[in-house]
Structure formats: C-alpha cells, structure tokens
Amino acid sequence: MLPYTIIIGLETHVQLLTETKLFCGCGTIFGQPPNTQICPVCLGLPGALPVINREAYYLAVKAACALNCEISRNTKWDRKNYYYPDLPKGFQTSQFDYPVGVGGHLTITDPADAEKQREVGLFRVHLEEDAGKSMHDEEADKKSNMQSTRIDLNRAGMPLLEIVSKPDMRSPEEAYSYLTELKLLLMYIGVSDCNMQEGSLRCDANINLHIAPSPSNRLKEVLKTPIIEIKNLNSFRAVRAALAYETNRQYQCFLDGEYVGDFAKQTWLWDEAKQITRQMRTKEESSDYRYFPEPDLLPVIITDKEVAEVQKSIEYRKPPDVRKRLTEQYLLSAYDADVIVNAGWEVAEYFFTLAKKSGNAKQSANWLTQEVMRILNQQNIPIAEFPLSAETLAKLIAAIDTGKIPRNQAKAFFAEMLKSQESVETLIQKLGVVSIPQEELDKIAEQIIAENPNIIAEILQGKAKAIGSLIGKAKKLNKNIDPALFEACLKAKINAG
Numbered sequence: 001m002l003p004y005t006i007i008i009g010l011e012t013h014v015q016l017l018t019e020t021k022l023f024c025g026c027g028t029i030f031g032q033p034p035n036t037q038i039c040p041v042c043l044g045l046p047g048a049l050p051v052i053n054r055e056a057y058y059l060a061v062k063a064a065c066a067l068n069c070e071i072s073r074n075t076k077w078d079r080k081n082y083y084y085p086d087l088p089k090g091f092q093t094s095q096f097d098y099p100v101g102v103g104g105h106l107t108i109t110d111p112a113d114a115e116k117q118r119e120v121g122l123f124r125v126h127l128e129e130d131a132g133k134s135m136h137d138e139e140a141d142k143k144s145n146m147q148s149t150r151i152d153l154n155r156a157g158m159p160l161l162e163i164v165s166k167p168d169m170r171s172p173e174e175a176y177s178y179l180t181e182l183k184l185l186l187m188y189i190g191v192s193d194c195n196m197q198e199g200s201l202r203c204d205a206n207i208n209l210h211i212a213p214s215p216s217n218r219l220k221e222v223l224k225t226p227i228i229e230i231k232n233l234n235s236f237r238a239v240r241a242a243l244a245y246e247t248n249r250q251y252q253c254f255l256d257g258e259y260v261g262d263f264a265k266q267t268w269l270w271d272e273a274k275q276i277t278r279q280m281r282t283k284e285e286s287s288d289y290r291y292f293p294e295p296d297l298l299p300v301i302i303t304d305k306e307v308a309e310v311q312k313s314i315e316y317r318k319p320p321d322v323r324k325r326l327t328e329q330y331l332l333s334a335y336d337a338d339v340i341v342n343a344g345w346e347v348a349e350y351f352f353t354l355a356k357k358s359g360n361a362k363q364s365a366n367w368l369t370q371e372v373m374r375i376l377n378q379q380n381i382p383i384a385e386f387p388l389s390a391e392t393l394a395k396l397i398a399a400i401d402t403g404k405i406p407r408n409q410a411k412a413f414f415a416e417m418l419k420s421q422e423s424v425e426t427l428i429q430k431l432g433v434v435s436i437p438q439e440e441l442d443k444i445a446e447q448i449i450a451e452n453p454n455i456i457a458e459i460l461q462g463k464a465k466a467i468g469s470l471i472g473k474a475k476k477l478n479k480n481i482d483p484a485l486f487e488a489c490l491k492a493k494i495n496a497g
C-alpha cells in the first residue's frame with residue numbers, strides 16, 4: 001500500500017479532421033511552407049469576419065456523443081484574451097460557459113487487470129481555435145546577440161477539441177490507458193487522426209497527492225500537495241514517465257517538509273532529455289483571461305433530431321461496442337477481439353465482411369490476425385492497400401471449409417492469390433488441387449470404422465485423442481487426405497452410429 005493516493009486529471013487537445021480551418025476557408029494540411037495557409041480572418045486583421053465551419057462543429061458533437069456527454073443545444077463563442085506572438089488577434093475564440101458537451105465519461109481497461117473496466121469522468125468537451133507556432137533559433141540569437149522568434153501562423157485557426165477529464169485517474173498507468181483508449185475512439189469515429197508527431201493530439205497532465213495521516217508522518221488530516229500541471233508532453237510514454245517522476249518528487253518534497261500551506265496551481269515542463277519536470281510559471285486563473293462573448297459570431301443551435309442523427313452514425317462504431325460484438329456475436333476470444341479492435345476500424349470492418357462472406361468467423365479471425373496482419377506489418381501498409389479484398393479472401397476460406405482446397409495447400413493458394421489476384425476457381429485449375437471427392441472420403445471413413453472397432457470404442461468412451469491414429473491410418477490408404485476434413489467426416493459417421 002502506498003502512503004498516498006495519486007490524483008490525476010488530463011486535458012487533451014485534438015485537431016479535428018476538417019479540410020478548412022474553424023472560422024475561415026484556409027487549408028489545414030500539415031507541413032506546408034510557413035505562413036502559406038493564412039488569410040485576414042485567421043490573422044485577425046481589422047474588418048475580417050469569421051464564419052463557423054459546420055463540419056468542425058459536427059465532428060465536435062460526434063466526439064462529445066461518443067464520450068457520453070450531454071450535448072448543449074445552444075452554444076455561443078467567447079474570446080479568451082491573452083497576448084502571445086503566435087496569437088496575432090490577442091484573443092483565442094473558444095467556448096467558455098456553454099461547451100459542446102458537458103459531463104460524460106470514457107471507459108478504460110484497468111492496467112492491472114485486463115478483465116476489469118472502469119470509467120473516467122469528464123468535465124467538458126469544447127471547441128476552440130488553435131494558435132500559431134513560435135520557433136526560436138538559439139544559434140542565430142547568439143550570433144546576432146539579439147533574441148528573435150520566428151512565427152508560423154499556418155496552425156492559427158485550426159479546429160481544436162479540448163477534452164477535460166475529472167481528476168479520476170489513480171496511477172500513471174491509468175493515464176496511459178485513458179490516452180490510448182481516447183485515441184482509439186477518436187480515430188474510430190473519424191474525428192481526428194490523433195497523430196502526436198504532427199501535433200494533432202496534445203496533452204497536459206494535472207497531478208497531486210493526497211497523503212493520509214499515519215503514525216510515521218504525524219499528520220492530523222489528509223494533506224493535499226499543490227496541483228502541478230505538466231506541459232510539453234510529446235508522447236503517451238512521456239505522460240506516463242512525467243507522472244511517475246512527479247509522484248516521487250511531490251512525495252519527496254513532503255518528506256523534506258516543504259509543503260506547509262496552500263499553494264496556487266503551478267505549471268511545470270517535462271524535460272524529455274533529462275527525464276525530469278521543472279517549474280515554468282504560475283497558472284492563470286480563468287478571470288485573468290477576461291472571457292467575454294464573441295460579437296462577430298452567431299450562437300450555434302443544434303436540434304434534438306441532429307443529435308439523434310449523430311448518435312446513430314456512431315452506433316456500433318465505438319471500440320468497446322466492437323469488442324463486445326466480436327466476442328459475443330462472433331464468439332472470438334478476448335485476445336483475438338483486442339488484436340482486431342486495436343488495429344483500427346478499417347481492420348474491424350474488413351473482419352466483419354470476411355466473416356459474413358466466408359461464413360466462418362473463427363477462421364476469418366485466424367487469417368486476418370495471422371496472415372493478413374503479418375503482411376501489413378511487414379510492408380507497413382494500411383489494410384486499404386492490402387491486395388486482397390475481404391470478399392476475395394472469404395472465397396478462399398469458404399473453399400477450404402468445403403474441401404475444394406485441401407487445408408495443407410491453403411497457404412500456397414494464399415501466396416499465389418496475393419501475387420496474381422486471381423479467383424479461387426482460376427487458381428484451382430492453375431495450381432491443380434489434389435482433392436478427394438466426398439464419396440471417396442465416406443468410403444475410406446467406413447472402411448476405417450469397420451477395421452478398427454477397438455479404437456472406435458475408445459473414442460466413444462471419450463478418448464478424443466484416439467482419433468489421431470485413425471487419421472494416420474487413413475493417410476496410408478490415400479496420402480492426399482485432408483486431415484481436418486477427414487476427421488469431420490469420421491466424427492459424423494461415428495456419432496451417427
């Protein structure tokens with residue numbers, strides 16, 4: 001038992017997958033030359049008027065629905081005032097008192113027990129515009145003996161969704177699990193690509209400790225350490241490492257007698273190179289931003305019907321629902337279901353078609369998670385670029401099931417299909433299948449049963465393994481027998497008496 005409870009809340013920003021910015025028609029492509037995707041609106045030039053991007057609003061509502069939030073039917077925009085070189089307007093257009101979504105939760109898997117799930121509550125989900133990027137060149141500064149900042153405003157005005165969790169997480173591992181599940185969900189419903197390298201997903205973490213009274217620490221009541229907000233977290237691993245570091249640092253400060261009174265919330269930075277946190281500045285209170293309603297934009301009204309339509313569009317599309325469908329409807333193991341779900345919605349969709357068209361869910365899962373995913377990983381391609389459609393692969397699986405293609409030739413057929421993309425029928429003619437007609441199989445099974453009464457008796461008494469020796473005997477009669485097909489035929493005859 002730890003002598004303290006860890007209290008973690010996360011603020012996540014995700015860039016929405018729109019073609020244009022939130023309040024103007026500028027493009028949103030990543031990596032364009034600096035200041036080439038800008039206009040008077042996103043620069044905040046006098047007289048320029050913003051216009052809301054309906055698609056961005058729709059995606060925000062979609063995310064809020066998927067996160068089980070209550071959707072505000074009536075929202076307005078607010079100016080969050082602060083000055084920064086990468087924010088030429090001097091304010092950020094955001095949502096203050098009427099966010100897109102209120103409340104809600106995300107279900108995560110307990111990092112200590114994969115069977116257990118728990119809910120992390122959310123305060124709110126709101127839409128706002130992104131700021132530009134500041135870049136510093138320390139070398140150039142040294143040469144010119146002057147501090148300079150270069151500004152790229154391509155990012156200014158991009159639609160950002162802010163998701164604020166409640167302080168419901170109790171370990172750095174849970175925070176990691178929350179981020180993983182959040183990313184998977186947002187990618188599944190097509191709201192964001194969540195690419196951390198390109199800054200489409202950013203996260204700030206809030207952490208403090210509740211230290212319980214004990215004889216050794218002589219506390220009279222629970223002591224709460226000051227809340228530290230950690231910024232500059234560039235990967236999920238960095239989030240986990242920074243939170244673990246900060247837990248130890250805060251407890252050590254307490255042991256050193258440093259926490260005596262109330263402290264304001266502080267902002268710290270994660271130093272990835274040194275793997276430590278360091279202090280940055282004291283956190284602004286929301287009153288410092290002097291929020292006030294944006295006079296240039298109309299309020300957004302969304303009807304019950306529109307919310308219902310969004311809800312319907314994500315039905316069966318959330319990772320927990322897909323996992324459930326795979327295990328309950330298709331009877332896959334939790335492990336197989338997880339492998340498919342974690343590979344993304346397109347892979348799950350491929351599976352559904354494969355299982356439906358082949359009529360064999362278990363074999364579909366095997367082919368998908370073993371052969372298909374191996375090739376995707378090797379060639380580093382998405383499933384959309386896999387040469388075989390689900391319908392084509394399904395025909396191969398069905399042909400194996402019905403005995404048209406012997407099981408021991410399955411891999412050879414698959415390899416040939418990948419190369420030539422020819423149909424099962426063409427390949428059977430081309431490769432030549434040594435398959436045995438059902439009548440022949442029946443005849444061999446009957447002969448084996450007649451010749452081996454003792455073994456049959458053993459099987460009937462429940463010694464299932466004994467069937468292996470009969471398959472061996474059958475193979476001696478005809479070496480081309482497919483073991484699985486023959487076993488099925490034999491079992492049917494034994495059970496029929």
Ligand SMILES: [Zn+2]
Pocket residue numbers: 021024025026037038039040041042043157
């Ligand atoms: Zn613009």
